[in-house]
Amino acid sequence: MVKITVDDRELEVEEHLTVLEACIQNGIFIPNLCFLKTRHHPHASCRLCFVSIEGYDRPVTSCTERVRDGMVVKTNTPEVRALQKSAFKLLMSLHPCHPKICPTEKPCLLMRIAKHIGVGLNPKPLEHIDRGLPDLVDFGPLYYVPNRCVLCAKCIHTCRTINQMPLLTFAKRGIMTMVAYFDGEQNTSICANCNACVDVCPVAALLPKSAFTSSVESRKA
Amino acid sequence: MGEGRKDIEDRYKALKNKVQEELEKEKGDGIPTIRVTMSTCARAAGAEETQKVIEDTVASLDVTARVIPVGCLGHCYAEPLIIVEHPQTGFPPICYHSVNAGKARLIVQSYIKDADPAFEYVMGAMEDNELIPPVTTFPRFGFEERIVMAHCGRINPWDIREYIALGGYSALVKALTLEPEVIIDEVERSGLRGRGGAGFPAGRKWRLGRTQKADRKVVICNADEGDPGAYMDRTIIESNPHQLLEGIAICAYAVGADTAIIYVRAEYPLAVKTIGHAIKEAETYGFLGNNILGSDFSLSVRIFQGSGAFVCGEETALIQSIEGRRGMPQHRPPYPVERGVWGRPTIVNNVKTLSYVPSIINQGADWFRSIGTEKSPGTAIFSIVGNVKHPGLVEIAMGTTLRTLIFDICGGIANKKAFKAVQIGGPSGGCLSDAFLDTPIDFDSLTQAGAMMGSGGMVVMDEDSCMVDVARYFLDFTQKESCGKCTFCRIGTKHLLDILDRITKGEGQEEDLTILENLARDIKQGSLCGLGKTAPNPVITSLRYFFDEYVAHVREKRCPALKCRSLTAYYIDLDKCARGCEACVGSCPVEAIFTTKGRKKAIDQSKCVKCGECMTACPKEYDAVRKVSPPSLAPIIERPHEEKVKEGA
Ligand SMILES: Cc1cc2nc3c(=O)[nH]c(=O)nc-3n(C[C@H](O)[C@H](O)[C@H](O)COP(=O)(O)O)c2cc1C
Numbered sequence: 001m002v003k004i005t006v007d008d009r010e011l012e013v014e015e016h017l018t019v020l021e022a023c024i025q026n027g028i029f030i031p032n033l034c035f036l037k038t039r040h041h042p043h044a045s046c047r048l049c050f051v052s053i054e055g056y057d058r059p060v061t062s063c064t065e066r067v068r069d070g071m072v073v074k075t076n077t078p079e080v081r082a083l084q085k086s087a088f089k090l091l092m093s094l095h096p097c098h099p100k101i102c103p104t105e106k107p108c109l110l111m112r113i114a115k116h117i118g119v120g121l122n123p124k125p126l127e128h129i130d131r132g133l134p135d136l137v138d139f140g141p142l143y144y145v146p147n148r149c150v151l152c153a154k155c156i157h158t159c160r161t162i163n164q165m166p167l168l169t170f171a172k173r174g175i176m177t178m179v180a181y182f183d184g185e186q187n188t189s190i191c192a193n194c195n196a197c198v199d200v201c202p203v204a205a206l207l208p209k210s211a212f213t214s215s216v217e218s219r220k221a
Numbered sequence: 222m223g224e225g226r227k228d229i230e231d232r233y234k235a236l237k238n239k240v241q242e243e244l245e246k247e248k249g250d251g252i253p254t255i256r257v258t259m260s261t262c263a264r265a266a267g268a269e270e271t272q273k274v275i276e277d278t279v280a281s282l283d284v285t286a287r288v289i290p291v292g293c294l295g296h297c298y299a300e301p302l303i304i305v306e307h308p309q310t311g312f313p314p315i316c317y318h319s320v321n322a323g324k325a326r327l328i329v330q331s332y333i334k335d336a337d338p339a340f341e342y343v344m345g346a347m348e349d350n351e352l353i354p355p356v357t358t359f360p361r362f363g364f365e366e367r368i369v370m371a372h373c374g375r376i377n378p379w380d381i382r383e384y385i386a387l388g389g390y391s392a393l394v395k396a397l398t399l400e401p402e403v404i405i406d407e408v409e410r411s412g413l414r415g416r417g418g419a420g421f422p423a424g425r426k427w428r429l430g431r432t433q434k435a436d437r438k439v440v441i442c443n444a445d446e447g448d449p450g451a452y453m454d455r456t457i458i459e460s461n462p463h464q465l466l467e468g469i470a471i472c473a474y475a476v477g478a479d480t481a482i483i484y485v486r487a488e489y490p491l492a493v494k495t496i497g498h499a500i501k502e503a504e505t506y507g508f509l510g511n512n513i514l515g516s517d518f519s520l521s522v523r524i525f526q527g528s529g530a531f532v533c534g535e536e537t538a539l540i541q542s543i544e545g546r547r548g549m550p551q552h553r554p555p556y557p558v559e560r561g562v563w564g565r566p567t568i569v570n571n572v573k574t575l576s577y578v579p580s581i582i583n584q585g586a587d588w589f590r591s592i593g594t595e596k597s598p599g600t601a602i603f604s605i606v607g608n609v610k611h612p613g614l615v616e617i618a619m620g621t622t623l624r625t626l627i628f629d630i631c632g633g634i635a636n637k638k639a640f641k642a643v644q645i646g647g648p649s650g651g652c653l654s655d656a657f658l659d660t661p662i663d664f665d666s667l668t669q670a671g672a673m674m675g676s677g678g679m680v681v682m683d684e685d686s687c688m689v690d691v692a693r694y695f696l697d698f699t700q701k702e703s704c705g706k707c708t709f710c711r712i713g714t715k716h717l718l719d720i721l722d723r724i725t726k727g728e729g730q731e732e733d734l735t736i737l738e739n740l741a742r743d744i745k746q747g748s749l750c751g752l753g754k755t756a757p758n759p760v761i762t763s764l765r766y767f768f769d770e771y772v773a774h775v776r777e778k779r780c781p782a783l784k785c786r787s788l789t790a791y792y793i794d795l796d797k798c799a800r801g802c803e804a805c806v807g808s809c810p811v812e813a814i815f816t817t818k819g820r821k822k823a824i825d826q827s828k829c830v831k832c833g834e835c836m837t838a839c840p841k842e843y844d845a846v847r848k849v850s851p852p853s854l855a856p857i858i859e860r861p862h863e864e865k866v867k868e869g870a
């Protein structure tokens with residue numbers, strides 16, 4: 001066990017933990033979208049979990065930093081908040097927020113983060129970017145909603161853990177990067193009884209077709 | 222080591238003697254040798270045809286001459302180059318430039334057959350002599366200081382014997398007789414810094430590699446070279462592959478690796494072929510493979526062909542790609558040197574970094590430190606492109622100023638234009654203004670100025686370049702090459718690009734400038750890997766050093782360099798336009814030019830697509846077409862009524 005101080009609170013935590021895990025375990029919320037306990041190596045792609053640590057000249061991602069005895073962490077300095085707000089607005093410039101039709105349980109993780117860091121759900125002053133992507137992409141027994149996806153890769157990792165070779169992968173580059181599905185009869189039948197990726201997706205970008213029909217209907221209505 | 226050491230040295234000496242004898246014999250009794258540059262750059266300039274014509278002419282004239290391919294001399298503006306040795310004439314080896322098929326025929330006829338060196342085509346002699354001014358009197362040759370490129374363009378990259386005859390692989394022989402720690406000490410003392418971008422001390426990386434406890438370790442030579450316009454690594458491989466292989470072998474011996482992988486992009490077919498051939502030759506001669514030169518050190522070297530994503534040059538993405546995964550950077554630590562390819566400790570070094578190693582082992586750390594600056598010893602290798610008179614590859618001592626490089630070595634700005642900016646460090650380097658011309662070229666000075674050494678790409682721009690447009694161009698590249706993993710780089714660079722796009726179209730708002738500045742700063746701080754951390758550099762530096770230009774675009778809708786299409790217009794100066802001249806009319810692809818009442822010409826602004834053809838077509842003595850910004854400066858001239866009616870009919 002090591003002692004660390006987070007926002008003036010002293011914590012005693014297990015020493016192999018990352019700062020993010022240590023904080024979560026102690027009820028201290030740090031915005032995060034891509035952290036997954038089961039990952040050996042942090043994906044570190046959402047860039048929301050910044051904290052400032054004494055001795056570092058700039059904020060660092062807390063999911064990649066291991067606790068050390070005597071570490072002094074601050075989760076809400078102006079520099080940390082500035083980066084978090086910036087990253088969040090970037091995500092919201094692609095993610096259309098339609099609370100009425102979004103099947104996430106409210107408040108969704110994005111709402112929670114927005115409230116925590118004190119911003120709205122719009123990307124202002126950034127413009128919304130329309131990438132011209134389809135609303136829905138067919139993933140065998142699932143639908144993928146590319147505009148909702150925040151590319152946290154939790155789905156890919158989870159699927160890899162279950163099936164050794166993931167049936168999901170990243171495709172394309174840059175702003176067009178998306179999750180893609182290795183289609184095929186065998187895969188379709190594996191997925192039909194699984195849905196693990198659906199459960200782990202933080203923004204309802206993956207949905208079983210059956211569940212989705214109703215929300216599409218409700219949008220049409 | 223006693224016994225084994227002598228064995229290795231003796232074996233090498235015998236080999237070198239044998240090779241030198243063979244080469245002497247092939248040279249025969251004064252047979253002329255014609256060396257033709259055959260690197261990718263020379264081939265693009267027609268070297269293959271030149272070679273063929275030389276061979277055909279030699280055959281048809283019934284003379285004897287050996288035609289030998291060599292790599293790149295670095296003078297890409299003068300390619301194809303040939304170097305002719307004709308011992309019987311008493312002339313030194315002579316270099317000829319821009320040798321097209323016609324020139325090639327004449328040179329063979331005049332020099333090889335008639336012993337007259339055809340002085341009108343001579344660039345210079347390759348040695349000091351009394352007869353022909355040597356190329357070293359050219360500022361380009363004179364200012365350069367070559368270590369890595371010393372033999373480039375002079376030896377046959379397809380014949381290991383030429384490298385051995387010059388003492389090649391003697392550094393490996395020396396290394397094999399030393400303890401690995403001694404080699405690492407030497408490399409560390411030399412101060413050699415990685416030439417792939419970040420400038421990390423090579424010796425320190427090797428020591429970290431050495432101390433890793435693992436049965437198997439890997440050396441990776443990074444030859445991904447994804448920067449547009451940069452081609453140093455390709456050229457070095459194509460021109461002197463054995464120097465690189467020797468460096469790789471020394472590194473592997475020092476860190477304790479048994480495998481080396483050369484990661485070359487598949488778009489470099491000639492480099493792939495050259496290095497593949499060199500590996501086979503080196504194995505045949507016992508410099509690679511099992512029990513190298515009879516020692517107990519073995520190394521297998523293989524080539525991995527990358528598929529050409531810029532981000533795959535980043536070491537963790539490169540390793541993912543070798544493992545057969547999507548090339549996406551990973552958070553470090555663990556660093557590759559702790560856990561790299563297939564989980565093994567992996568030492569990743571750039572082509573240039575490794576190519577310095579043989580010279581350092583042979584000539585010592587103090588010699589290396591005597592070149593360059595205190596913190597950046599050795600030389601810098603740049604590929605210089607853009608608006609300079611003599612673009613090409615240059616190797617100069619670190620600490621040389623940008624001014625010397627651009628004006629003395631590369632001949633200054635082409636077409637009598639003025640210097641505007643230089644972009645250093647590849648697509649994510651910075652744009653520096655003339656205020657920085659006296660900056661010494663070294664890792665720290667460039668970083669301090671907001672640019673970076675990068676892997677050595679340099680683009681020189683003249684007064685006609687719009688800095689907003691230049692920033693937009695580079696962001697377009699980095700944005701497309703972002704691996705898409707992390708938020709700042711994937712989405713942030715797209716916003717930067719969109720805003721720059723708007724500004725160049727004259728749709729920029731005042732607040733866009735603040736957004737650009739803040740977003741660029743956040744992307745730099747917040748991104749996961751080096752691509753995102755450096756991608757905003759062109760924006761940050763152009764905002765810092767060319768802020769006026771941004772302001773002109775946003776507030777006055779004016780492009781000071783007259784570059785941005787939406788912000789410029791062409792018109793015809795009626796005072797200069799010659800009555801009856803029709804030169805521009807036919808050149809216009811959209812029939813925007815009409816005849817005025819005074820029988821002069823004018824441009825219908827609603828039709829003009831701003832291609833600039835009319836400006837080129839207008840005869841020099843009239844010079845009547847003008848380009849202005851903002852477009853409102855172009856006088857509006859009504860089409861005469863009759864013509865409109867005619868058109869309508
Ligand atoms: C986006 C990106 C692209 C890179 N491309 C290259 C490259 O093409 N060649 C290279 O040697 N290093 C490249 N690097 C640097 C490598 O990650 C690594 O630092 C280098 O190969 C280490 O070798 P060195 O120490 O000899 O410089 C790149 C880094 C980044 C972030």
Ligand code: SF4
Pocket residue numbers: 155158159162163167168190191192194195196197198
């Ligand atoms: S449903 Fe299961 S098997 Fe199918 S993609 Fe998702 S995690 Fe993989």
Ligand code: SF4
Pocket residue numbers: 148149150151152153154155156179200201202203204205206
């Ligand atoms: S689909 Fe969901 S879980 Fe998968 S990457 Fe996108 S947001 Fe993450």
Ligand code: SF4
Pocket residue numbers: 532549550702703704705706707708710711748749750751752753754
């Ligand atoms: S900074 Fe860009 S290239 Fe690097 S991991 Fe993030 S998205 Fe990928």
Ligand code: SF4
Pocket residue numbers: 791808809810811812813814824828829830831832833834835836
């Ligand atoms: S700029 Fe091009 S389109 Fe415009 S008038 Fe001249 S030739 Fe025609």
Ligand code: FES
Pocket residue numbers: 031032033034035043044045046047048049061062063064
């Ligand atoms: S949770 Fe740390 S970067 Fe996403």
